[in-house]
Structures are given as structure tokens and as C-alpha cells.
Amino acid sequence: MPQGARQARIEAFTHDGRGVARVDGKVVFIEGALPGEEVSFVYTAVHRDHGEGRVEAVLTAAPDRVTPRCPQYADCGGCSLQHLSAPAQIAMKQGLLVEQLRHIGKIAEVPLWPPLLGPVWGYRRKARLSVRYVARKGRALVGFRDRTGAWVADLAFCPTLHPVIGERLQALSELVGSLSIKTRVPQIEVAVGDRRAALVFRTLDDPSAEDRAQLAAFGERFGFDIYLQRHGPESILPVWPEAPEPLRYALPDQGLEFRFKATEFIQVNAAVNRALVDRVVEVLRPEPGERVLDLFCGLGNFTLALARHAGEVVGAEGVPELVQRARENAAANALTNAEFYLADLTQPLDGQAWAFQRYHKVLLDPARGGAQEVLAGVPHWGASRILYVSCNPATLARDAGLLVHRHGYRLVRAGVLDMFPHTAHVESMALFER
Structure with a gap:
């Protein structure tokens, strides 16, 4: 064992991909360790109630451990899970999603979709x-x-x-x-x-x-x-x-092409985004006579696909440039049934008439902070289905608890999507029905 190193058995995973061990009665979070492994590690920080460390040597490897492809993986902060096989990464993220929905959202039953997968290398655009x-x-x-x-x-x-x-x-x-x-x-x-x-x-x-x-x-x-x-x-x-x-990027199955500027937000993984949009349309099933609300709509990534099928789609977004881009993309794709509004969706939507109208279906795709503030509109929408796309399982679980326990919806299904392979980012979606 390297000088100064300690030995530990890894019992669990944290949400950010570190191994959890107990050493001298104190919890230690160890970077580069996998559950079930025996490792030697060195401390990188010691706090009052826990410690932090990094693996120096793997003494007994987990079955899912693999050799990282990147030679600088030990030093670079861009990835944190290259030492874990791709299927095991998905299983870990799926387990975290279920645990958060049960623990934070107080939802006992979590039926799962198969994960949405794509290329695990060369994906980041x-x-x-x-x-x-x-x-x-x-x-x-x-x-x-x-x-x-x-x-x-x-x-x-x-x-x-x-x-x-x-x-x-x-x-x-x-x-x-x-x-x-x-x-x-x-x-x-x-x-x-x-x-x-x-x-x-x-x-x-x-x-x-x-x-x-x-x-x-x-x-x-x-x-x-x-x-x-x-x-x-x-x-x-x-x-x-x-x-x-x-x-430009295209969604071939939806017959759409989007224009965007280099600094504007788009989904990082093109293949997974295409699969995600297809699933959103399949799950929400917008009909020609229906009105659909798309909150946190960005440049219209989901909105325009929904507008291909719905009677009318309303999109709202807090970034002025993205609202303008969404309008331009709707025009470029000859869609006249999509309206876009600028709104700060992290604040109460008082005075926004569109926010308190009736909608048959609703899509939520918030940033990491979640959609708690806009859920005040749920009683006004009267939507039969709400689909929530999330980049943070903790805030998804919090908001899922509100939809289920306060607003009378039930969780129909949830699942993860492999938007960020080899990182601890957990992207997911959940469908709720009234």
C-alpha cells in the first residue's frame, strides 16, 4: 500500500459517482472507487462529519470496472465514470432516479421505461x-x-x-x-x-x-x-x-431542422436528443384538436415536434434570444400553430394570461432548479398528461411529489436517458396522468 494510504471496502455510490466507505467510524467519499471493491486510498480532505479521498490502488476490483479510454482520465475533471462500464453507469443512474423519487417524492411505485441510449464516445457537441x-x-x-x-x-x-x-x-x-x-x-x-x-x-x-x-x-x-x-x-x-x-441540426423523424447560434443552448448529445424528442411525441400523443403547453421551451426543440401533431402549442422561455430563435425556427419549418412567450419561469406567473389557460397536455423541461414555481398553474391547465424532462433527479422528485400528493396526478412511468455518458449527470423523464 502507498505510504499514508488507508484501506477500505466500498459499500455504496454517491450521486456524483464516488464510492462510500466507513473508516474509523466516519463516512468517507472516495473518488474512483466502485461498490463492492477493496481499495487503498489517500485522504484529500477531512471534515467534522465525513472525509474525502481518492483511490491509490484497487485491491479487489468490481466486475463492472473497466479501463478508462482517456489517458488523462485520472487528472481531467470532464468525466467521473470512465472506470465504470457503460451499462453499469446506466443502472447506477436509474437506481438513483428511483431512490430519489421514493425518498424525496414519497412515491412508492416507480414503473420504468427502458433507458434511451446513444453513442458513449464522441457524443458531446x-x-x-x-x-x-x-x-x-x-x-x-x-x-x-x-x-x-x-x-x-x-x-x-x-x-x-x-x-x-x-x-x-x-x-x-x-x-x-x-x-x-x-x-x-x-x-x-x-x-x-x-x-x-x-x-x-x-x-x-x-x-x-x-x-x-x-x-x-x-x-x-x-x-x-x-x-x-x-x-x-x-x-x-x-x-x-x-x-x-x-x-443547424435536424430531427429527421419529425421532419424538422433547427438553426442556432454557437452560444445558445441545445441538447449536448444529438442521437439521444433525437430519441428523446421521438419519445416525447409518442408519450404525449398530441391530437389535432388539442392545445399543448411547453414550458422552458428553449429554441423550440420539443415545441415544434409537438406542433406537427397538435392543434396549437404554446411555448414559454426565460431567455429572450431563445424565444426569438424559437419563433424563427417555427417560421423556417412552416409551422403557424406555435406561439412563444418570454417569461421568467422561476417566478410566479401572475399577469401572464397564457399561463392560466386550459391545456390538454403539458411538457416541462426545466434547468437544475426544477419547475416548482410554475406548478401553481397545474389547477388552471387541467391537463390529462404532464411530461417532465429533467437534468436533476432531486428536483424532479420534489416536483413529482407535488404533482402526486398536492395536485392529484399519478406517476405512470419514469426513465433515464444517456445524455452525458461517463459523467455523473442524470438526465431523466417522468410521465404523470391526472
Whole structure:
């Protein structure tokens, strides 16, 4: 055993993918450990009521342990579950969803859908890459933060990023290292569409004319749209080409194509998003005579698919740019039965007439904070079905408890979707019927 290391048997998993052990009567959360394993570990922090550590050696491996594909996995903070097989990751996330619905939502029976799966490598089409020029290495590091969060991991490539980006981290490193402002580039935002990809370089100083020329040459060489962002989002300007078209992604089964800007939110995993939209339409079953409400609608990812079948769809979103993009996407897809409203859905919706009308079906797709505030509209909607798409099982479980115990709905089915393989993010959906 390494000097200073302790030995432990791992009893369980935390929600963020760490092993749970009990050492000297105190709970310890151990990074890189799996349930059922015997490991040696070193402490990284000791608190009054618990400790934290990382694995130094696996003495008895769990059956589901696999060799991580990324050689920098031990250092990079972009993933936390590459040492666990993909099927076991899904089982772990499904177990967490069920546990949260039972424990927080007080829902005893949780019928499950089969998980929605997609590619587990090269899937990530949106990311914010950290950048840091390290003088002693004589080069820029481009990638995700390391596990401490203090530094940038030294990555040659990233197997979870879309290959058009993941296989070009070294080229990006060389590009940043060649700039006059190489120490003043903290971040590159990445967005990959079906046909092109875009890079937004955030800078703390204005680039020189030579810098701009190098950025443009890089974009032309690799087929990237290149943007600069000197201040806030309003300061984003194209470098190459001079007037780039919006990025695009399609939902072929729904006959839809969406346009989006590089900094706008889209679902990270294209294949899983297509499967998710198909399931939303299948489960809600909107009919030509029905009105459907889509809250937290973004640029219309679900709204337009529902509008293909429903009589009328109302979408609401809190980001003005996304509301505008949703309207543009509806027009581009020749859909005239979708209306979009700007609304802060984290606050009471007093004064918003659309929020207190009748709807046959409702879709909720909130951020991590959940949809608690908008659930005040449930009695007014009178919806026969409410479908909830979630990126946080804890707030889903809280809101599920409200729907079931306060508003008289029942949980029909729930399930996970593998939107973020090799990470502890749990994406899920749940259907409620009145």
C-alpha cells in the first residue's frame, strides 16, 4: 500500500459517482472507487462529519470496472465514470432516479421505461473549454478543468467530445500559443452542428490584426466558424467567415431542422436528443384538436415536434434570444400553430394570461432548479398528461411529489436517458396522468 494510504471496502455510490466507505467510524467519499471493491486510498480532505479521498490502488476490483479510454482520465475533471462500464453507469443512474423519487417524492411505485441510449464516445457537441498558457511548458493547455478545478487538464485529445473538436485539441493549443494575447484567452466555447462547427474565443484583451489573421486561417483550414467575444454576449463578432450562417441540426423523424447560434443552448448529445424528442411525441400523443403547453421551451426543440401533431402549442422561455430563435425556427419549418412567450419561469406567473389557460397536455423541461414555481398553474391547465424532462433527479422528485400528493396526478412511468455518458449527470423523464 502507498505510504499514508488507508484501506477500505466500498459499500455504496454517491450521486456524483464516488464510492462510500466507513473508516474509523466516519463516512468517507472516495473518488474512483466502485461498490463492492477493496481499495487503498489517500485522504484529500477531512471534515467534522465525513472525509474525502481518492483511490491509490484497487485491491479487489468490481466486475463492472473497466479501463478508462482517456489517458488523462485520472487528472481531467470532464468525466467521473470512465472506470465504470457503460451499462453499469446506466443502472447506477436509474437506481438513483428511483431512490430519489421514493425518498424525496414519497412515491412508492416507480414503473420504468427502458433507458434511451446513444453513442458513449464522441457524443458531446457543446462544451466550454478552459484555456491556460503555461510558460514553463511553453504552450497553451486547452481542455476541461482538472479534478481540483484549479488548473486546466493537459489533454492531447478528448474521446467524449465530437471528433471534429476532440481530435484537434493539440491544434487549438498551437493556435492559442501563436497569438500575441496567448495569456489572455481563458475560454473557447464549442458548438457542433450537423454540417459545421463553431468556436467562440473569449479574450481579455483585443487581438492584433495578425491574431485575427491566424484565427481566420485556422477556421478556413479546419472548416470552423470562428468568433471573438471580448465582453458580454452582445460583443460576439465573426472572424471567419465574415458572415457565417447559423449552425443547424435536424430531427429527421419529425421532419424538422433547427438553426442556432454557437452560444445558445441545445441538447449536448444529438442521437439521444433525437430519441428523446421521438419519445416525447409518442408519450404525449398530441391530437389535432388539442392545445399543448411547453414550458422552458428553449429554441423550440420539443415545441415544434409537438406542433406537427397538435392543434396549437404554446411555448414559454426565460431567455429572450431563445424565444426569438424559437419563433424563427417555427417560421423556417412552416409551422403557424406555435406561439412563444418570454417569461421568467422561476417566478410566479401572475399577469401572464397564457399561463392560466386550459391545456390538454403539458411538457416541462426545466434547468437544475426544477419547475416548482410554475406548478401553481397545474389547477388552471387541467391537463390529462404532464411530461417532465429533467437534468436533476432531486428536483424532479420534489416536483413529482407535488404533482402526486398536492395536485392529484399519478406517476405512470419514469426513465433515464444517456445524455452525458461517463459523467455523473442524470438526465431523466417522468410521465404523470391526472
